[in-house]
Amino acid sequence: MRLNTTKRLLKAGKPAIGTWLNLPCVNSAEVMAHAGWDWVTVDAEHGPMTIEMMNNMFTAIGTTQAMPMCRIPENDPVWIKQILDAGAMGIVVPMVCSAEEAENAVKYAKYAPEGIRSAGGGRWRFWAGDDYPMHANDEILVVVMIEHIEAVQKVEEILSVPGVDACFIGPNDLAWSMGLGKGLGARDPSHGEAINKVLAGAKKVGVPAGIHCRSVEEVWQRAEQGFQFLACTSDLNFMFGAATQGVKQIREKIGRPNIGE
Ligand code: 3PY
Ligand code: MG
Helix, strand or coil, X not given: CCXXXXXXXXXXXXXXXXXXXXXXXXXXXXXXXXXXXXXXXXXXXXXXXCHHHHHHHHHHHCCCCCEEEEECCCCCHHHHHHHHHHCCCEEEECCCCCHHHHHHHHHHHCCCCCCCCCCCCCCHHHHCCCCHHHHHHHHCEEEEEECCHHHHHCHHHHHCCXXXXXXXXXXXXXXXXXXXXXXXXXXXXXXXXXXXXXHXXXXXXXCCEEEEECCHHHHHHHHHHCCCEEEEEEHHHHHHHHHHHHHHHHHHHHXXXXXXX
């Protein structure tokens, strides 16, 4: 079976860098996957994804070395099996707030005896190999999101669940759960303390921690802090950021500051 290189990086204590795909588009997934990330995650929680679209995006990503991953819409056995059958080599499970929820995520992602994932389909042989059913339980990466203050309080318990390969902090939802959400960028020392508590808890139980970063600089800083599963912004932000910057530079140069002037 195709080896999960991201899982191996994390196990080796190394950073694994990736980005988020919010745009439901096969070609933008292809472009982003070719950029050289260790992994790319299709965001089916907040991106307007259909299962057919995800299937095609995983296929496009699969033409590269980047691991195709998916942030699933919710911790649900049907979503998880369909998304894994469509070609995701890992899942990111939003809003996990208890050990029981973490256990469920692991159970839904694994074939028996470790879990209850139904065995079927068969397209996996083309993107992973004929021996996929024998090795999928070991190769598929299960990442639980810690993005509520209740989860922060129970982080060691949640991350001690066998089969949880890494955790991933959602800084925005975490802020909202702490009453700091307005403006999304609102940052308060207590938010930083909660993030540090997750990192310390993850280190204590020996599970790699990750976080969604807003910039390249933040990725550097979080890697330095000891975070390993590092998401650098998203396709949408990269595209909009580069385009607006380009337009600004051109307008400054040609002396036409605004549209239509
Ligand atoms: C959050 O910040 O809440 C996220 O889910 C980031 O992926
Ligand atoms: Mg979130």
